[in-house]
Amino acid sequence: MLRNYTHDNILAFGDLIHRIHPLAGQGFNMTLRDIKIISKIVDDKMLLGLPIDISVGENFQSSTRHLNYLYGKAIDGIYEFFRLDNNVNNIISIPIFKILNKNSSFKKYSNIFSDKGLNL
Ligand SMILES: Cc1cc2nc3c(=O)[nH]c(=O)nc-3n(C[C@H](O)[C@H](O)[C@H](O)COP(=O)(O)OP(=O)(O)OC[C@H]3O[C@@H](n4cnc5c(N)ncnc54)[C@H](O)[C@@H]3O)c2cc1C
Structure with a gap:
């Protein structure tokens, strides 16, 4: 940059x-x-x-x-x-995503963040 x-x-x-x-x-x-x-x-x-x-x-x-x-x-x-x-065979991401996948607020806000970026 x-x-x-x-x-x-x-x-x-x-x-x-x-x-x-x-x-x-x-x-x-x-x-x-x-x-x-x-x-x-x-x-x-x-x-x-x-x-x-x-x-x-x-x-x-x-x-x-x-x-x-x-x-x-x-x-x-x-x-x-x-x-x-x-x-390391995804030993970090598998448990993290298992937890995050159960969190509906995280899923909702990550969708909004993906669409709008920093202009939330
Ligand atoms: C695989 C891939 C997937 C992508 N997917 C997305 C996507 O889904 N969504 C998204 O928003 N962006 C995506 N991008 C990024 C997007 O392609 C670039 O951000 C965009 O093309 C950049 O445009 P630019 O005009 O700044 O640069 P460039 O497109 O790189 O144009 C620069 C031009 O200048 C020319 N040039 C360089 N040096 C000179 C020189 N000395 N004299 C004359 N001409 C010169 C080059 O040949 C080139 O044609 C992706 C990029 C890649 C590689």
Whole structure:
């Protein structure tokens, strides 16, 4: 993940700023979210009569970088967990999922979280 999304008057976008494991199936969805965020930044600036310059990219970075970091790390964590679990014949995940499968609140909220991500 890039530390800086801007360089001079260039803004990095798409997978370049948040390349995540395909396990998540979310890479392009994150870009769609980014498009919504950057569009709002541009609209707000235009409404105030402010110039559309690299400050758009800087605002975009400060609105999204922490979310990308958190999400990317969480996906990496899930990937590493299952990798470890597979190496020990799923002795960690089998009992955990047995318990979670009986918990209806967990199932309900994990469905909502899967659909809406961090925008709960
Ligand atoms: C197996 C797999 C499954 C996925 N499933 C999902 C899913 O279900 N849902 C979801 O939301 N996302 C999914 N993704 C992620 C999604 O495909 C990516 O997030 C999305 O394609 C990224 O788009 P992009 O335009 O940022 O980058 P890219 O699609 O990588 O486009 C970048 C383009 O730039 C070109 N390029 C690179 N360097 C140069 C250069 N120097 N000069 C000129 N051209 C260059 C490349 O050839 C490429 O065509 C999946 C990804 C994979 C690999």
